[in-house]
Amino acid sequence: MAGPVPELEDRARTCATRLCEADRVLLASHIDADGLTSAAIAAQALERAGIPFETVFEKQLDEDAVAAIAATDYETVLFTDFGSGQLDSIGDHEDAGEFTPVIADHHQPADRDTEFHLNPLLFGINGASELSGAGASYVLARALADVSDTDPEPSVAADRGTPTASGAANARADNRDLAALAVVGAVGDMQAAGGELHGANEGIVDEGVAAGVLETGKDLALYGKQTRPLPKLLEYATDVHIPGISNDENGALRFLDGLDLELKRDGEWRRWAGLTNEEKRTVASALVRRAVSSGVPATKIDGLVSTAYVLCEEPVGTELRDASEFSTLLNATARYERADVGLGVCLGDRDGALERARQLLREHRRNLSAGIDLVTSEGATQEEHVQWFHASDEIRETIVGIVAGMAMGNAGISRSKPIIAFAEKNDAEVKVSARGTHSLVRQGLDLSVVMGEASRTVGGDGGGHDVAAGATVPKGKEDAFVERADEIVGEQLS
Numbered sequence: 001m002a003g004p005v006p007e008l009e010d011r012a013r014t015c016a017t018r019l020c021e022a023d024r025v026l027l028a029s030h031i032d033a034d035g036l037t038s039a040a041i042a043a044q045a046l047e048r049a050g051i052p053f054e055t056v057f058e059k060q061l062d063e064d065a066v067a068a069i070a071a072t073d074y075e076t077v078l079f080t081d082f083g084s085g086q087l088d089s090i091g092d093h094e095d096a097g098e099f100t101p102v103i104a105d106h107h108q109p110a111d112r113d114t115e116f117h118l119n120p121l122l123f124g125i126n127g128a129s130e131l132s133g134a135g136a137s138y139v140l141a142r143a144l145a146d147v148s149d150t151d152p153e154p155s156v157a158a159d160r161g162t163p164t165a166s167g168a169a170n171a172r173a174d175n176r177d178l179a180a181l182a183v184v185g186a187v188g189d190m191q192a193a194g195g196e197l198h199g200a201n202e203g204i205v206d207e208g209v210a211a212g213v214l215e216t217g218k219d220l221a222l223y224g225k226q227t228r229p230l231p232k233l234l235e236y237a238t239d240v241h242i243p244g245i246s247n248d249e250n251g252a253l254r255f256l257d258g259l260d261l262e263l264k265r266d267g268e269w270r271r272w273a274g275l276t277n278e279e280k281r282t283v284a285s286a287l288v289r290r291a292v293s294s295g296v297p298a299t300k301i302d303g304l305v306s307t308a309y310v311l312c313e314e315p316v317g318t319e320l321r322d323a324s325e326f327s328t329l330l331n332a333t334a335r336y337e338r339a340d341v342g343l344g345v346c347l348g349d350r351d352g353a354l355e356r357a358r359q360l361l362r363e364h365r366r367n368l369s370a371g372i373d374l375v376t377s378e379g380a381t382q383e384e385h386v387q388w389f390h391a392s393d394e395i396r397e398t399i400v401g402i403v404a405g406m407a408m409g410n411a412g413i414s415r416s417k418p419i420i421a422f423a424e425k426n427d428a429e430v431k432v433s434a435r436g437t438h439s440l441v442r443q444g445l446d447l448s449v450v451m452g453e454a455s456r457t458v459g460g461d462g463g464g465h466d467v468a469a470g471a472t473v474p475k476g477k478e479d480a481f482v483e484r485a486d487e488i489v490g491e492q493l494s
């Protein structure tokens with residue numbers, strides 16, 4: 001049977017077969033949206049295949065973390081969303097007979113390889129834009145359903161129950177229902193940059209649609225379509241800056257007031273997801289008219305529309321229904337050391353995880369809003385090609401980048417230069433986050449190169465994506481870092 005990504009099929013089956021031979025498995029994954037969804041996919045696939053397992057999360061899979069895993073008495077370890085880059089140290093433990101690694105990852109592999117290694121980069125597929133860790137885990141999950149001898153009953157169910165019920169049962173039997181989580185992971189890893197998912201990711205989307213767990217379609221490219229009150233949806237919509245609306249609370253309200261639209265129901269602001277199609281068209285065309293009349297160039301206006309990935313089995317108006325809001329909900333748990341809560345949400349709201357995650361999200365939003373106020377009141381220091389601020393210990397290092405991105409466009413923080421944010425990480429190190437705009441990226445900006453090169457100049461390390469990247473540098477090296485980053489950005493944009 002062909003899997004969702006034919007190039008990976010043979011390797012996926014080899015890995016799945018090895019997992020089926022294990023008495024039990026230690027599942028180790030990365031703490032971000034992609035790592036959480038990877039773990040949730042793998043966990044459900046193992047559970048359905050009847051393989052006992054336990055799950056652990058790591059912020060970074062450094063040598064100590066690998067050693068701690070080796071010290072457990074698990075003989076088989078499944079790494080998801082990391083492992084490829086750490087094959088040096090993993091291989092040492094494997095050679096010592098401590099465990100057999102099975103890896104489903106999409107990061108750049110180290111020089112060493114291993115037998116049960118599933119990674120798109122080994123098969124000519126781009127791991128940054130075409131398949132995420134959750135995607136690799138999904139490919140493995142599909143193979144696991146195929147090679148494990150699970151109860152064949154669900155596939156015969158087609159003769160009984162309703163067509164949809166049997167479709168759902170079939171999707172569960174071959175793990176295609178997990179495609180929705182794979183898409184959340186890909187979106188959380190920014191693989192939909194540019195508006196939609198590509199390459200191997202598309203094959204997964206198609207399976208999710210066929211399985212009835214996903215719907216896709218062109219929609220407004222704004223964050224918060226399910227849960228944000230309409231004025232906040234527009235005010236915070238900054239990927240495409242619309243003068244007089246973006247970052248302008250009163251402006252966004254005035255704009256909505258000027259439309260022939262029922263804005264509140266039962267005293268509450270309505271949300272995009274609750275509008276009728278006609279109401280959506282009313283708002284969207286007024287937005288486009290406003291953008292045109294305020295001189296926003298046509299190429300940017302195109303960016304107002306993108307492909308939405310809707311988890312159509314989740315209730316309307318919840319974070320779980322929109323892949324991008326879902327991934328933010330997961331980050332709100334993982335970035336606060338509560339990966340267990342995020343995993344519970346992915347596994348279908350186990351133990352009240354969703355309510356706990358929403359509390360964490362409220363706290364995350366309060367922190368974001370306090371951070372944005374702080375940055376906006378203090379402004380950013382302007383260099384020739386970049387601007388920067390230092391939050392010291394006033395903004396958590398795990399969210400300073402999100403704050404920086406959301407503050408761009410506010411008073412004193414330009415959208416014509418990338419922004420670099422510093423926050424204290426520990427006594428010796430400073431976290432750096434950088435954010436750009438899609439329009440700067442089109443002009444040549446690549447922040448992953450900037451963060452990587454500038455941090456290595458001062459004895460740190462970094463990387464990420466063109467539009468959003470980060471680094472860790474030794475304390476006291478901030479000025480030297482900014483100086484080098486300014487030079488590199490200048491070269492990229494020249």
Ligand code: C5P
Pocket residue numbers: 188223236327328331364365368402405406
């Ligand atoms: O959480 P994450 O960092 O993946 O968020 C991606 C983008 O979504 C942010 O840069 C921000 O524009 C938006 N976001 C938001 N409100 C949140 C979380 C994220 O507007 N609470």
Ligand code: C5P
Pocket residue numbers: 032188189190239331401402405435467468
């Ligand atoms: O770990 P890494 O891939 O996950 O982080 C991606 C981050 O990039 C998101 O959490 C978000 O903060 C940021 N981002 C952004 N602006 C975008 C897209 C992503 O700031 N347009």
Ligand code: C5P
Pocket residue numbers: 398401402432433434461462463464465468469470471472
């Ligand atoms: O932490 P932040 O949200 O700023 O991270 C943005 C992107 O930069 C993420 O994709 C993250 O994985 C990457 N990053 C990195 N190396 C670091 C810090 C962040 O590659 N030291």
Ligand code: ZN
Pocket residue numbers: 034035081106132133134189
């Ligand atoms: Zn990932």
